[in-house]
Amino acid sequence: MKEILLDRLENSDNIGFDIKRIPSNDLTDNFPTEAHRDDHYTFFLLESGSGSVLVDFQTVQVNSPSLFFVLPGQVNQPVDQDAAKGWFLGVEASLMPTQSRDALGGQLMLQQPIPLDPLQLRQFGDLLNLILEKRQAPNNDVLYRPAIHALVQAFLLEVARSYSHMTGVNSGLSRPHQLLQEFKKLLSTEIKNLKSPSAYALQLHVTESYLNEVVKKISGFTVSYWIRHEAIMEAKRLLYYSELTSKEIAYELGYDDHSYFGRIFTKEVGMPAIAFRRQYRK
Incomplete structure (x- = not known):
């Protein structure tokens, strides 16, 4: 029986997330090109170029600079990309702060890309670059995991804040x-x-x-x-x-x-x- 492909997070050391740069000529080499579900949250920060993705039968156009996310369980498939460059971050549900999970997953309608101003783009990029640097130079000391997880969760909370501001919803108030x-x-x-x-x-x-x-x-x-x-x-x-x-x-x-x-x-x-x-x- 054919089943929907489940893309599992590459997570050999159980760190709880995966992070990659997306070069303009290598997008399809790093990610599934066929329709699939993810067992994790997926975030794309698009610094330049554009692309589109099919999410639950709706085509979402993503133009730079912006940030887009796919929730666990949503069937998604890349449609095309035009010199897309930026970042990919995949995060296990266990690492998601409750506030971020509620803000990103609490809407009934399909999520839309989050447009970024120059300051937001720089701040998100700096944070992801710091996470990547720490990830590529792992340390065995007892504080390594809490420190890098704190950086990832800071990114997730900032995404939730930006999305809440865009949709006009603050999950902490109403x-x-x-x-x-x-x-x-x-x-x-x-x-x-x-x-x-x-x-x-x-x-x-x-x-x-x-x-x-x-x-x-x-x-x-x-x-x-x-x-x-x-x-x-x-x-x-x-x-x-x-x-x-x-x-x-x-x-x-x-x-x-x-x-x-x-x-x-x-x-x-x-x-x-x-x-x-x-x-x-x-």
Whole structure:
């Protein structure tokens, strides 16, 4: 059975991250060129040039100077690049500060590149260069790992700050935004088990009406919409990148009645699952 490729972080000494320079002529030599999921957070700092990446069926154009990230589990694939130059940083989830994880993963819509002004570009570049220097000259003393991890986490927190400023969301201030982040996190991990707004409200210790009010006010759509959206998105991934039948995909996503899920898919996508697979594999 064909499965979606999982790209694991190159991490032979268990340091928890990987960092590389991206020269203009070597982008495809360092990273998977086929559709894949990552088991880690991926950050690209684009200093010059441009490129585009397909993330969960949406093409994202990334122009310099900017910073773009891909979340663990998102299916992504490079589309093209034009003299792209900058940095790559891959980070295990265990190294992500809670504030960064919430800020970057708490939005329901697809993330967008973060445009950088000259000062931000220099500061991010200096920090990544310092991390690379420390990484290339490892030291066995007891403080080496805490020190280099602190540098990586400083970068992650600065990314989260920049992204929060761009989106106008500060996860430390608004309880509704915190609730939205908690819902997004729960949705991504429990979509196979929880299918009703009341089930998510119960897990989040709020009433169903309050959860729906918050989610709709901030995102523009109801809780039921986002539950269907998450299930349909995962179904699309499996239809395109695996050989599972539509019936097997329904069961994989926790639907005992595959016919019912088939009707949901057709209503949301505008075509049956098998037609979607046939169209997108042309």
